[in-house]
Amino acid sequence: MYEFFKTLDRRWIFLMMFLAVAVPILIIGATGRTFPEEPTSLARAVFHAIEDLPEGSKVLLSYDYDPASEGELSPMATMFAYHCAAKRHRMYFMALWPVGPQMVDDTIENVLKKDFPELEYGKDYVNLGYKSGYEGVIKVIITDFTELYTTDTRGTPWGTIPMCQEVSSVQDMDLLVNVSAGYAGTKEWVQYAVTPYPKLTMVAGCTGVQAPLLYPYIPQQLQGLLGAIKGAAEYEALVTECYGARMARRDAEGNPMVDDDGMYVIRGKYTEGIRRMGPQLVAHLLMILLIIVGNVIYFVERRKEGRR
Amino acid sequence: MKRETLIWTMVLLFGALLFLANGVMRGAGRAYVKEVPMQFVNVAEPGEVEADWIRYNSELALDEALCTQRFEEIPPELRVSWTRLEKAERGEYLTHQATEGADNPYRVSVSRTIGVWVAALFTLFLFSFLYKDNPLYKIAEASVVGVSAAYWMVIGFWDVIVPNLFGKVAPGIVRVWAIPGLEDPPNYWYLVPLILGIMLLWRLVPKGSWIGRWPLAFVIGTTAGIRLIGFIQADFLSQIRNTVIPVVAVDQAGGFAFWDSLKNAIVIIGVLAGLVYFFFSIEHKGVVGKTARLGIWFLMVTFGAAFGYTVMGRIALFAIRLEFLFDDWLWLIDPTMKRVPDEVVTAAATLLTALGAG
Helix, strand or coil, X not given: CHHHHHCCCHHHHHHHHHHHHHHHXXXXXXXXXXXXXXXXXXXXXXXXHHHCCCCCCEEEEEEECCHHHHHHXXXXXXXXXXXXXXXXXXXXXXXXXXXXXXXXXXXXXXXXXXXXXXXXXXXXXXEEEECCCCHHHHHHHCCCHHHCCCECCCCCEHHHCHHHHHCCCHHHCCEEEEEECXXXXXXXXXXXXXXXXXXXXXXXXXXXXXHHHHHHHCCCCCCEEEEHHHHHHHHHHHHHHHHHHHHECECCCCCECECCCCCECECHHHCHHHHHHHHHHHHHHHHHHHHHHHHHHHHHHHHHHHHC | CCHHHHHHHHHHHHHHHHHHHHHHXXXXXXXXXXXXXXXXXXXXXXXXXXXXXXXXXXXXXXXXXXXXCCHHHCCHHHEEEEEEEEEECHHHHHHHHHHHHHHCCEEEEHHXXXXXXXXXXXXXXXXXXXXXXXXXXXXXXXXXXXXXXXXXXXXXXXHHHHHHXXXXXXXXXXXXXXXXXXXXXXXXXXXXXXXXXXXXXXXXXXXXXXXXXXXXXXXXXXXXXXXXXXXXXXHHHHHHHHHCCCCCCECCCCCECHHHHHHHHHHHHHHHHHHHHCCCCXXXXXXXXXXHHHHHHXXXXXXXXXXXXXXXXXXXXXXXXXXXXXXXXXXXXXXCCCCCCHHHHHHHHHHHHHHHHC
């Protein structure tokens, strides 16, 4: 057994990882059963930052990611939009990444148009689109939107969009929400928006790679943070707990559906993060096992060399 | 052919045949769209220069005499129509197929179906690198690079150069050509970045490439200035302020908050120990050496946390690719019930609710 592990081809590890991720996806996909989530204080802070705002508040949602990070970030992007829409906040979507507007469009199609058809483009939400310049964009729009955003992503002039007439800069926003996959993202928003203008409040969701680098900003510069898919799952648990009746599947009479435990059966598109925690659990167990095996082999080898 | 290669080729061929059979027999991998008719009429008064297009069948159209006619009877110069294709699901298609038959606005989209298959095959091509480098991986890699470069160029032109440069310098032309509602007056200050941009492109010319250094110097200087201020404010001064926290914390009732105190103490000790480790003007011996050693421990914990988060992130990315393959391509799972007709979903929901109530 020792010799087997010592000379194990890395491709067997790839295969094990494939099974560790694939099998839970298939099981969860077939049964619909997921693991319970216990939200941490950071996820609660994000939830309350949106929940405690009065109805109709102005929220800037900057979706600074692309399809490469969709697995981690689209669940939180979906929930941010749902939460803001459920609270009837006015949503100003924008992006510092070129593919960001498509991510915004996906969210608008899947969440706002399907579940909030009463919301009107231009009055309740607007997609301002992408501008190049990374932190330069933040630096400009923190004092004047129209210097860069002359139109929205559809080409409608800024001045003719009703909800845009109420804001002149980022400082007019009641909350900044950032979904970040790297540069430019949460760090730049903290550096060029929140730190120089401390009256601004910001929460963010980010990839796992970024999360440890952003913790030092909490809580003074960043009110709350959703770290990777775990943070997304916790936030989903909080939003579904609060708005479960609205997010649940409907029976023939249009009533929200409940399971054996009396819990609402939430529609699949709002439990993406929670579903992905199943493969996470099994894959992490495999990782831990491999690290232990690797260390045992290392120490046994070192001991053998010492004897020689 | 080596025996190992032959076995793997056979396995891959068998897998490909299975996938193909799944696609042909079950229709797996199909994508659906909804046809939405877009009909607009020009309700501008006779003699008005500017057209006034409104949507036929909208609330605004109720007040217009022109819109009381059937759309086809309106003079062709006063109407325009096209069909917009919106993303739809198989469940919606099946639901409407049962009730509307030939008038079903939902249909299979050939182009989007090809898109799903290309995405799935390219995912597999990229995964194939885990076995070993191969031409299929190279094709997928080169395609991603090429498409990304082209996409960035197109986005940069239409989202930045057209509205933010041409639209500022010559709004009249852009109004006619690209953005009809543009109302801003010309702002000739934007000629400065235009000139700098042209100077930057001069690098491509064999003679006079030094001209490109001037705008480059401008870019480097301004970027350095902006970033310096950002880091000093957000990552230096603010971080010092964030570390000035009470070691003995009190809760809202005025009592001793043990966990908050412990957390604050760890933050302060961690910061100080980490700083001592990076302070090389004093030899790391005695108390300084032990503190530096503690600093290393804190750094190791940080690296461990970063590694853990990275692993979590990568597994999440892997999971969504597999979800795409199993759900959108192979139709093995359907967690969002998008391929089930509405009546089946509601029947299942009713049954489950009844069981839950029972």
